[in-house]
Amino acid sequence: MLISGLGLPNAFADPANLETGRDIFYKHCKACHGDKGDGKTFAANVLNPPPKNFTAEKSKKELTEERMIESVTKGRKGTAMMPWKSNLTQKEIRAVVYYIRKELMQLEPQMNTDGHR
Ligand code: HEC
Numbered sequence: 284m285l286i287s288g289l290g291l292p293n294a295f296a297d298p299a300n301l302e303t304g305r306d307i308f309y310k311h312c313k314a315c316h317g318d319k320g321d322g323k324t325f326a327a328n329v330l331n332p333p334p335k336n337f338t339a340e341k342s343k344k345e346l347t348e349e350r351m352i353e354s355v356t357k358g359r360k361g362t363a364m365m366p367w368k369s370n371l372t373q374k375e376i377r378a379v380v381y382y383i384r385k386e387l388m389q390l391e392p393q394m395n396t397d398g399h400r
Contacts (some may be wrong), residue, residue, distance in 0.1 A: 300377075300378045300381055301378075301381065301382055301385065301386070303375065303378040303379075303382075304378035304380070304381050304382025304383070305382050305386070307375055307378060307379040307382070308379050308382055308383065311370070311371075311379075315327065315330065315334040315363065315364075316334045316335065317334075319387065320336070320338055320383060320386075320387030321336050321337070321338045322335060322336040322337070323336075330362075332362055334363070334364070335364075337383055337387045343388050343390060346388075348380060348384060351380045351383065352376055352377060352380050355371075355380060356368045356373075
């Protein structure tokens with residue numbers, strides 16, 4: 284779907300994107316990261332390093348959108364975090380990262396970064 288040029292503010296403001304992201308997260312990511320994204324899952328007991336707790340302040344500082352997309356695409360070497368590029372499209376990866384950032388990390392979309400600090 285081509286959104287740009289139709290006068291919509293931002294592709295990421297599309298609620299369909301959030302829905303897609305949520306579906307993907309519940310289907311593929313929840314087992315390790317937990318439905319709240321805090322990484323408190325059964326799987327975490329046996330994983331070293333454990334899944335990222337997206338809700339921790341440290342993660343919010345450390346994980347840029349770009350880094351998350353990169354990690355989901357290519358995986359994290361030597362960890363249980365596998366590369367998803369053969370299972371998900373770039374668009375799906377962006378959608379799930381968007382979902383994690385907005386709903387689980389409760390960060391504002393990056394378009395609001397100008398102005399206050
Ligand atoms: C089998 C368990 C498992 C599954 C399933 C899983 N992850 Fe992970 N994930 C991990 C682990 C373990 C880490 C911590 C890796 C590290 O410490 O470098 C991690 C880290 C991450 C990170 C942070 C990477 C970074 O740069 O530090 C992101 C973002 C992430 N996962 C997203 C996802 C998404 C999105 C999905 C679903 C498409 C998913 N994960 C599915 C285990 C999993």
